[in-house]
Amino acid sequence: MLYVLLECARIVAVLIAPTMPRTPERIFAQIGVQDDALKTWESVKTFGGVVPGSKVHKGEALFPRIDVAKELELLEAEKQAAAAKKEELPAPADEEKTVFTQRDLCQFEDFEKIQLVVAKVLKCEKVPKADKLLMSTLKVGDTERVVVSGIAKFYTPEEMVGKKVVLLANLAPRKIRGIESHGMLLCAANADDSKLSLLTVDSDMEDGCEIG
Amino acid sequence: MSEKPKFYITTPIYYPSDNLHIGHSYCSTAADTMARFKKQTGYDVFFLTGTDEHGQKIERKAEAAGVTPQEYVDHIVAGIKDLWKLMDVEYDDFIRTTDERHVKSVQRIFRKLYDQGDIYKSEYEGWYCTPCESFWTELQLKDGCCPDCGRPVEKTREESYFFRLSKYQDWLIDYIKTHPDFIQPPTRTAEMLNNFLIPGLQDLCVSRTSLKWGIPVDFDPKHTVYVWVDALTNYINALGYGSEDDSLYRKYWPADIHLVGKEIVRFHTIIWPIMLHALGLPLPKQVFGHGWLVMGGGKMSKSKGNVVDPVKLCERYSSDAVRYFLMREMPFGSDGEFSNEALINRINSDLANDLGNLVSRSVAMIEVLRRHRAATVGLHRPRPRGDRPGARAVAECRKEHERFAVLHGTQRNLEADWPLQQVH
Known part of the structure; x- marks a missing residue:
């Protein structure tokens, strides 16, 4: 053996x-x-190459186990330090063109799985202890739901109230900072997320209208 | 001794406008892995990589850095070579499009195609911005103005050389249909036929007068050879095609695999085969378009700033661990996601737990029970028997390796190797 x-x-x-x-x-x-x-x-x-009687030598571990939580924390800290350093540098004057590269094609059936609707923001507040997150209460036809979005750097809660936004309605719920978020608001953002804008509808549409 | 079969594999030549990222490492690691597998199994392998160093973007980057374009690329290329050394990417040749051997060959090829009528001079209609001295196509304009300075542009005509792609379109459609292995994975074949070839090819503009950092057309030097003829021909120029010593070309061409990212499959399966055919040369046996390494949903890209530095990863986790992760995590041909967490989990579960423990525990047990000997009294080399679990697993594993010989030792092979460590 x-x-x-x-x-x-x-x-x-x-x-x-x-x-x-x-x-x-x-x-x-x-x-x-x-x-x-x-x-x-x-x-x-052929099986049986190792010479019987050859001497083994215990060496150091080939790949030492990594403490996942600790390592990720360390990497995150390094990343933030690097980002802070970058911010000190002046922004490059010569803006590069936005690169658009099309992803793999999807079939219409794939698209049909996604349910997009118009939603109206009834209430909105900052998520405590999170400087990027807003928690919005949305009206979607005869239902209401809560969605958490990473848009606090671009929109104040006051600005949000009354907006007609585009909601990805059938996204599986996710807990974000302990709050269950039921869907996602669609936004356009540039590559480094320094600019962001919510999607809305061109003329006034009732909340609950499907988009497709 | 009988002569070994040959195997010629290439990566794309990378654009050294900036340091490379883990996406480039992925492609080079895959090519290196295939090259090593072929060497291991008895092939005479030639593995080519390199850099595509001309073009306006590099000219501008150099200007911004206050150096000449050549100084700029020399610096980046030195870093790329260091990276391949760090990652054990063992190429046989590294071609730079600024190498004299390449420049001469590009000029010869351009002239040959012109002499035989496959390249002709015509006019390229576009828009001209006088203050910037730049030509733009309709699509490049921003709100009808110069995309660089925003000033109005004038409609104008630029004299250019064109390559007769249209003449060879039917031949290429037929070739692709009769050579189903030419474009891999097969989904890309349909994409090329339906999106580009069947709707019809237009002749391709292969020179620019506005471009200074490039190879001049030797019989009409106000024109500069544009990227198509300049970059794609590297695969034969590196072998000395058309030069005094073309022994490598005669030995290794056609390439067995051009490994490329899926975004450049089109150039390698439409423009390049037509160029070769026009020159009367055989086509590469296969162009394999690998997927992208994505981070949070988008392709990793220098201009997007979402890049991961492979040097840091290798220094931190060892190059073998990074290579293993790249080859194991991504289904070859599809996109795969990069995250630090996925990398660390792979290292822990596959390398530390499975592989590391197989070795360390086996050795430890033998040290204690057998006084450091693999087999002493009562423990003999087992007679090879097909039904022994170890032997059976090994046979299956080898078969898998051979079955996936086209993908030579990548994700599926590694997947096949792993159960072997659970045989006890």
Whole structure:
């Protein structure tokens, strides 16, 4: 059984070599494979390459486990530090053209899954302790619902009230900062999110009207 | 000894207007993985990469940085070569479109196509902004004015050279239909036929008089060769096509795979084959359009600012871990999402838990139970038997590798390797 394990490790090391060129040698060192002939594609055609009696050497972990939460926190902090540094620099004078690249085609049936409707903002307030989020209460025909949107840098709650907006109505509910958000307001935004504008309808339409 | 079969693989030549991002690393890692797999399985491999260094955007970037375009690209290219070294991308040649060998070859090809009538001089109708000395097409105008300065433009005609794409359209449709493996994945074949070829091709403008940072047309030097002939021919120029020593060309052309991003499949499956055919050269066996590495829904792009720096990732997690993630996470040919979380989870679950533990625990047990020996008394090399779980899994795994030999060692192969580690 132990032999089978070592032999499997040898074969895996050979098979992953094209993708991970450095790891195989580290594995061979630990499982005691020295002969180059045991590191080839040919050599994995037969099971039983590891030489019985070869000496194993426990080495350091091939890939140390990473503490996910800690690591993500660290990366986020680095990103913010980098962003803060960037803000100090003057904005580039020469604006590049907006690059539009079309994504893969979708079929009409795919589009039909999406339910877009006109909604009217009845109430709106800031989400506490979140400087980007607004919580809006919307009227959609004879129903009401709450939607959280990351638009607080562009709209005040007062401005929002009374607006006719476009709502993605059948998006699965998501909890954002503890508030369940039932849908999403459609906006246009530029690449770095420095400009943003809500979608609305050209002439006055009743809330609840479907868009398609 | 019998001669090894050859395998010629290329990446696109990247545009060095800025440092490369993880999206470029994805393409180069995939090409490198295929090249290594082919080498491992006995092929004589030639792996080409490089940079496409001309054009207005680089000219402007250099001007903004206060250096010459050549100085600007030299600096970026040095960084690209460092990146490939860091990521173990082992190419056989790196072609730069500013290399003399490339410039000479582009001029020869342009002249040949002109001499035989496939390139002709005509007029290109467009809009001219006098203060900017720039030509614009109808589509480029912003509210009917110059997109650069906003001033009014005049309708004008620019003398240009055109390549007769239209003449070869029917031939290409027929070629694509009779060579179903030419464009991969197959969905892109239908896209090319239905969106571009069947509606009809127009002749292509292949020179500009407004462009200074480029290769001059040697028999009419106020014209500069535009990107099509300049960039696409790199794949044969690097092999010495048409030069005094074309031994590499004779050995390796046609390419076995041009690996490209899906946004440039069109140039590689319409313009490039027609150019080759007009030159009387064989076509590459396959153009494979890989998907995009997206971040939060959009393609990673230098001008969007949503890029991930591969140097940082490799320094932090090791190049093998990053390469593994890129090859494992994305179904080859489709788009895949990049996030730090996905990367870390892959490292933990596949590399630390599965692979790392297989090795470390096996070794640890042997150290304790067998005094560091793989097999001593009572533990022998098992006789090869088809029904042994290890042997069976290995055979299946190898078969998978061969089945996906077109994609040489990428996502599906790695997927196939992993159960092997759970055989006990």
